[in-house]
Amino acid sequence: MNKPKVCHFTSAHKPDDIRIYHKECNSLAEEGYDVFLVSAYPAESLNGPVKVVHTGSKSRGRIGRMLFTTREVYKKAKSIDAEIYHFHDPELLRFGLKLKRQGKKVIYDAHEDVPRQIMAKFWIPKVFRKLISVCFEKYENYVARRLSAVVxxxxxxxxxxxxxxxxxxxxxxxxxxxxxxxPTSWDDKQEEICYVGGISVVRGIQELMDTLLLLSNLRLNLAGNFSNTELEEQIKSKQAWNRVEFYGYVGRKELLSIFQRSKIGMVTLLPTPNHMESLPIKMFEYMSAGIPVICSNFPLWEEIVSSNKCGVCVDPTNPEAMASSIQNLLSNPEAAKEMGKNGRMAILEKYNWGIEKKKLFNLYAEL
Incomplete structure (x- = not known):
């Protein structure tokens, strides 16, 4: 029996998003589903079983995207007439509910704990954050309980x-x-660390630059997009910037090459409620590359790192402590290499997509 047509849609993520395209959509296509992915952004070099469709939306600011781009993405997704719809942005909740009322199976993919994330949004005036967080949580709950499933x-x-x-x-x-x-041999690498992912104040870029300044022989491989142009200009004006290799947004192959040349992977996000209970993909990708991790000393992350002996936890607000942890690993290569091996083994045994995708398959089969 042919499996049903499936449509994933997103207004905020690029079509080659690692979770949406490379993991969920590709896995479902390999399982035999007829998979479409609708994005507001054009697809580049995505040749595979997933049919990627973009809306040709104009480049807009955050508010414009929420008001207009979301509707364009919804209309394009609706035109595909799939049996199962799977959307990835909280700004699309109202359209997910519309599709459900039209008799479609609809899945909401909550990548983040958005009400807690709102509390750290720099662009929302601090005095309004609590009210917006509470109101959004009520709305998100209202829509979610009426959909077919939540991932x-x-x-x-x-x-x-x-x-x-x-x-x-x-x-x-x-x-x-x-x-x-x-993994690349430790001895073949230079004194380089890496950070990959979104670059923002709450993700610790200021503290990471201050740390770099304390270690004169160290270089940082930095990959990702800045949250805003003002922050980008501010960081690039810092004294330590001349020891940063900045890649911007990179594809999967270039990302892997960054891991190969780096001795340590940094994931020192600041202690916001959303971060403290998250499972950042960058941490597990560092582990899969066989490099030790230096991460924030949140209880959940400490449990993962200490139980697998794959890195060091540190206060992410303390550049001196971060610099000391980096220097200790660089000065003890045998210990660092062992941490890298342990992290890689943990990925092979328990923290991998091969295990997770089976949950997705079971959900789709039930729907």
Whole structure:
């Protein structure tokens, strides 16, 4: 029996998003589903079984995207006339509910705990954050309980949504097994560390630059987009910027090459409520590349790192402590190499997409 037509749609993510395209959509296509992905952005060099469609939307600011781009994405997705719709942005909740009322099976993929994330949004005046967070949570709960299912990215977010919708599952954003590479020899690398992902104040870029200034022989491989142009200009004006290799947004192959040349992977996000219970993909990708991790000393992250002996936890607000942790690893290569091996083994045994995708398959089969 042919499996049904499936349409994933997003207004905020690029079509080659690692979770949406490389993991969920490709896995479903390999399982035999007829998969479409609608994005507001054009697709480049995405040749595979997933049919990528873009809306040709104009480049807009955040408010314009929420008001207009979302509707364009919805209309394009609706025109595909799929049996199952799977959307990835909270700004699309109203359209997910519309599709459900039209008799479609609809899945909300909650990548983040958005009400807690709102509390750290720099562009929302601080005096309004609590009110907006509470109002959004009520609205998100209202829509979510009326959809067919909810997919979330961490067990912590699942604990919240399972109270609202019994059809909630966690599908963690762990690395793809087919991207596992042979780790580069420690001795073949230079004194370089890396940070990959979104670059913002709450993700610790200021503290990371201050740390770099304390270690004169160290270089930083930095990949990702800045949250805004003002921050980008500010960071690039810092004294330590001349020891940064900045790549901007990179594809999967270039990302893997960054891991190969780096001795340590940094994931020192600041302690916001959303970060403290998250499972950042960058941490697990560092582990899969066989490099030790230096991460924020949040209880959940400490449990992962200490139980797998794959890195060091540190106060992310303290550049001196971060610099000391980096220097200790660079000065003790045997210990650092052992941490890298342990992290890679943990990925092979438990933190990988091969395990997580089975949860997604089971959910789709039930729908």
């Amino acid at each position: 979330v990215s961490t067990p912590h977010i699942r604990e919240r949504f399972i109270q609202i919708h019994p059809g909630t599952i966690d599908v963690c954003n762990y690395p793809l097994m087919n991207e596992l590479m042979e």
